[in-house]
Amino acid sequence: MALLEVKDLDVRFAVRGGDLTALRGISFSLDKGERLGLVGESGAGKSVAAFSILNLIAKPGYIAGGQILFEGKDLAAMSERELRKIRGNRIAMIFQDPMMTLNPVLTIGTQMVEAILAHRNISKKEARAIALDRLKKVQIPSPEKRLDQYPHELSGGMRQRVIIAIALLLDPEIIIADEPTTALDVTIQAEIMDLLLNLCEQENVALMLITHDLGVVSQVTQRMLVMYSGRIIEQGPTREIINDAQHPYTQGLINALPQMGEPGARLFQIPGSMPSLKNVPTGCPFHSRCNFATEQCKQAMPEYVRSGNVDVACYEVANLIEQEKRMQEAES
Amino acid sequence: MTSPLVSIRGLEKRFDLSGSLLEQITFEGGRFRRKQEAVHAINGVDLEVQKGEALCVVGESGCGKSTVARTVMGLISPSAGEIHYDGQRIDNLDGKAALPYRRKMQMIFQNPYASLNPRMTIQQTLEEPIRFHHPDWSQTQVRDKIHEVMHSVGIDPDWGSRFGHEFSGGQRQRIAIARALAVDPEFIVADEPISALDVSIQAQVLNLLMDAQESRGLTYLFITHDLAVVEHFGTRVAVMYLGRVCELADTRNLFAAPRHPYTQALLSAIPKLEDDRPNHIRLKGEVPTPVNLPSGCVFHGRCPYANERCRQEVPQLIATDGGTQVACHAVEEGRL
Numbered sequence A: 001m002a003l004l005e006v007k008d009l010d011v012r013f014a015v016r017g018g019d020l021t022a023l024r025g026i027s028f029s030l031d032k033g034e035r036l037g038l039v040g041e042s043g044a045g046k047s048v049a050a051f052s053i054l055n056l057i058a059k060p061g062y063i064a065g066g067q068i069l070f071e072g073k074d075l076a077a078m079s080e081r082e083l084r085k086i087r088g089n090r091i092a093m094i095f096q097d098p099m100m101t102l103n104p105v106l107t108i109g110t111q112m113v114e115a116i117l118a119h120r121n122i123s124k125k126e127a128r129a130i131a132l133d134r135l136k137k138v139q140i141p142s143p144e145k146r147l148d149q150y151p152h153e154l155s156g157g158m159r160q161r162v163i164i165a166i167a168l169l170l171d172p173e174i175i176i177a178d179e180p181t182t183a184l185d186v187t188i189q190a191e192i193m194d195l196l197l198n199l200c201e202q203e204n205v206a207l208m209l210i211t212h213d214l215g216v217v218s219q220v221t222q223r224m225l226v227m228y229s230g231r232i233i234e235q236g237p238t239r240e241i242i243n244d245a246q247h248p249y250t251q252g253l254i255n256a257l258p259q260m261g262e263p264g265a266r267l268f269q270i271p272g273s274m275p276s277l278k279n280v281p282t283g284c285p286f287h288s289r290c291n292f293a294t295e296q297c298k299q300a301m302p303e304y305v306r307s308g309n310v311d312v313a314c315y316e317v318a319n320l321i322e323q324e325k326r327m328q329e330a331e332s
Numbered sequence B: 001m002t003s004p005l006v007s008i009r010g011l012e013k014r015f016d017l018s019g020s021l022l023e024q025i026t027f028e029g030g031r032f033r034r035k036q037e038a039v040h041a042i043n044g045v046d047l048e049v050q051k052g053e054a055l056c057v058v059g060e061s062g063c064g065k066s067t068v069a070r071t072v073m074g075l076i077s078p079s080a081g082e083i084h085y086d087g088q089r090i091d092n093l094d095g096k097a098a099l100p101y102r103r104k105m106q107m108i109f110q111n112p113y114a115s116l117n118p119r120m121t122i123q124q125t126l127e128e129p130i131r132f133h134h135p136d137w138s139q140t141q142v143r144d145k146i147h148e149v150m151h152s153v154g155i156d157p158d159w160g161s162r163f164g165h166e167f168s169g170g171q172r173q174r175i176a177i178a179r180a181l182a183v184d185p186e187f188i189v190a191d192e193p194i195s196a197l198d199v200s201i202q203a204q205v206l207n208l209l210m211d212a213q214e215s216r217g218l219t220y221l222f223i224t225h226d227l228a229v230v231e232h233f234g235t236r237v238a239v240m241y242l243g244r245v246c247e248l249a250d251t252r253n254l255f256a257a258p259r260h261p262y263t264q265a266l267l268s269a270i271p272k273l274e275d276d277r278p279n280h281i282r283l284k285g286e287v288p289t290p291v292n293l294p295s296g297c298v299f300h301g302r303c304p305y306a307n308e309r310c311r312q313e314v315p316q317l318i319a320t321d322g323g324t325q326v327a328c329h330a331v332e333e334g335r336l
């Protein structure tokens, strides 16, 4: 059994003029200790997916269907009280902005101790010892001193280390990280990603990493999901997708990277932009930008097909697989 | 050797943090003291931008990239140093004398949301700078010009009557570029023009900037923290650290053989598609604040090659055999 299994998840926002569907039939799973990358266009639903795993979608958003099975139990159907036992404890979250987690008026130590005592029945002294241990794990300079400092006294990179220490406080099974290094400089970003990767490996923690940086996905994750307009359009082993993407959007995303073109030559570009969720076209959500779009693509949403170890939602890919099969049959 | 289009000479910029005189006075050890604090954003930068090139400026947040851009554009005045355009000093010009340069030099900002006036239609947005710089043009001339720039950046003429907020980030950046091109500039300062855009849109805007450079013979000062963009787009690269240029090189040389220890660390930190793990050069600590600048080489606190001389003496940019200019004692001494 997978540690986390999301099945056919639908998330909607009740906005003026009717519901807006942010996630449409999202399904994926995460094994113990596995690292999963989540990439896609801005507004595709990556953060909404992360928040809904913890059943943290705030009004006007709601989970309209599907299941989120954590160790077999459905988080989507759990009471708020039961959920609180899981959040921050069994499943931890790291945000882009450390100040979403940190309280500016409390010391780092106080916040860490409180977070532990909310879930564990131990003494303050023991809790402080755990806090110190985690600060050491994230290799923060002078960890004892940090316990008595306030968030504003730390640099951005150090704050993000504290956030990772907090995520690790209660030995979680899963860490969900939403663009954890986007606000940081390249050299600091590299240090933090390296740290997160090493800790997840050492402690056998599963990681769900949201990022727009395909290089980071390559370095850190084993499997990846590509989202577009509220759908997972491609998922499978990271190396396989990066080296040989199947879906035209994923291909475009990779080919449009400056490093893929000859210096000075025009870059490959995907025309247009992602349609707003308020008026999603029928059929494949990518069809208005896709070079392979046919009449069929405008009619109905493509189903997933398997290509190698990758699941792809695209008619063109499905047709290619069909053709190949027929050719093989003809040969034999 | 051609003469540079823009030259930045001995540029320094401090931002005063200490507030009013009263706020500066403190009582310490039995006497009044006047305490002045300043951010040393730029600490002696010399750069020349050659006609037709794209000079990229890279470096981490707060190293002074935008301050260089804004000083060159005359949006802020330098604390010391000079800016020259086509042989003419321009940082001390006022009003009327500065006017021709306000046309020849245009700027594109990171945030396409902030740079368009929400109460203007796209037509008005494009018309305004043309009318300002060409008050004698006829209605037809203005209309033809707008038509021409709209066409060249791929704006649908139907957009003319709509307002900025109706467009996506990438579309707005297109409009901002059209606005800059509308007055036929020679030189464009672009400060992180694609950083706020979606990855799939970045390529569109980058292509547009390259097309404009080719068809209009533009010269760029291009500011970014994205090194992959630099490698693709830049003719030369200046790497900045804490308000100084630490390496200046042809793009190809910089990526093939970075010389300054900071440049080496920076390049190694870029995550690459072919990587299966992070494999960067580890640096100690983090960038110090520009309020209390380190003595000697500003990088010494994080540099694996730092020695006593580095802590004392500021290294100057020196040309190496490969043509690259590097400000590093270790490189100069042949230790690196």
Ligand SMILES: Nc1ncnc2c1ncn2[C@@H]1O[C@H](COP(=O)(O)OP(=O)(O)OP(=O)(O)O)[C@@H](O)[C@H]1O
Binding pocket: A013, A015, A020, A022, A040, A041, A042, A043, A044, A045, A046, A047, A048, A049, A059, A060, A061, A277
């Ligand atoms: N509170 C809300 N009310 C209405 N719509 C919302 C709300 N929050 C999110 N959405 C919609 O859900 C969609 C997905 O948003 P989400 O934040 O998950 O995107 P994302 O993939 O994380 O993008 P980014 O890369 O920009 O962070 C967006 O199109 C957004 O308009």
Ligand SMILES: Nc1ncnc2c1ncn2[C@@H]1O[C@H](COP(=O)(O)OP(=O)(O)OP(=O)(O)O)[C@@H](O)[C@H]1O
Binding pocket: B015, B016, B039, B040, B041, B059, B060, B061, B062, B063, B064, B065, B066, B067, B068, B225, B290
């Ligand atoms: N108006 C100002 N007042 C005070 N300090 C300023 C001002 N403008 C810039 N600074 C400071 O000057 C330094 C250089 O800032 P600058 O904006 O040039 O950096 P940058 O390299 O463009 O950074 P980023 O990559 O974050 O845009 C920073 O420490 C910044 O905080």
Ligand code: SF4
Binding pocket: A247, A248, A249, A284, A285, A286, A287, A288, A290, A291, A292, A293, A294, A297, A302, A313, A314, A315, A316, A317
């Ligand atoms: S289903 Fe059709 S429109 Fe969608 S990505 Fe595939 S070919 Fe393109």
Ligand code: SF4
Binding pocket: B260, B261, B262, B297, B298, B299, B300, B301, B303, B304, B305, B306, B307, B310, B315, B327, B328, B329, B330, B331
């Ligand atoms: S001058 Fe010294 S401290 Fe500075 S980069 Fe060179 S070796 Fe390092």
Ligand SMILES: [Mg+2]
Binding pocket: A046, A047, A048, A178
């Ligand atoms: Mg998001």
Ligand SMILES: [Mg+2]
Binding pocket: B065, B066, B067, B191
């Ligand atoms: Mg800047």
